[in-house]
Amino acid sequence: MTNRALQTRNTIRNAVIYTVLILWCAFSIFSLLWIIITSIKSNRELYAGVWTIPQKIHIENYVKAWNVVNLKSYFLNSILITFSSIIVLTFICTPAAYVLSRFKFRFSKALNTLFIAGMGIPYQLLLIPLYKIMVGIKLTDSLFGLGLVYVSLSIPFTTYLLSGFLRSLPSELEDSAMVDGCGEISTFWRIIFPLSQPSIITAAILNFIFLWNEYMLDLIFITRETKRTISLGLYSIQSAMMFTADWVGLFAAVVIVMLPTVLIYILLSEKVMKGITLGAVKG
Secondary structure (H helix, E strand, O other): OOHHHHHHHHHHHHHHHHHHHHHHHHHHHHHHHHHHHHHOOOHHHHHHOOOOOOOOOOOHHHHHHHHHOOHHHHHHHHHHHHHHHHHHHHHHHHHHHHHHHHOOOOOHHHHHHHHHHHHOOOHHHHHHHHHHHHHHOOOOOOHHHHHHHHHHHHHHHHHHHHHHHHHOOOOHHHHHHHHOOOOHHHHHHHHHHHHOHHHHHHHHHHHHHHHHOOOHHHHHHOOOHHHOOHHHHHHHHHHHHHHHOOHHHHHHHHHHHHHHHHHHHHHHHHHHHHHHHHOOOOO
């Protein structure tokens, strides 16, 4: 194949890829804007025209979604369990990733393979044994028990992601710390952990997106209304709004639910890309 033919082929391939990406981004942005615009309409304006611009901004839709259908309680439950799970994952997986990526010992390769295999197992296959375990230790229908499940299922991915970054750090950092009198634990907390902030932030954001939007685990392990998370609460709101035909209130609830994820990704997307690419330099 000549260079000209190869360039033509690459140009066509890139054009197709960029066209698909542009169309997908345009569709996503349009859907997001349409949901936001619909959430500030009145029901009369919505029924009059789905694509029309509202004449007046109806903030009361958000007040209704936040207070009347108890979305506030669901939101706070999700904030509590998501952030606590991310903190626990950080302090469990970062030391584990450090040991697996920087030390060679017996069965170290087997442990790495075990973590990778754990990423490949769909958690839906584990629901029955997980539920039996949680019933046995009496942690069903509790936020602590649900958080324990969150952490357990997120450990393989988080450890694997952090290991890729830690392998890219030069070993001279530890050698210099040892010369200065630092032990292995002190080297980790004083040198490695601060330098791992980009990858830790990346793992935290990706885990936040997964845990915040999780529905099936919440549905199985939570039954009491006061313990529901935002995903279960949104389903309850949908069921309630169907009977009252208050669709703009439902759209307002959707905006409230997706707002934290969108804001966190917009504000920290650069750190996400930095953390991912740094982990791909070496390993």
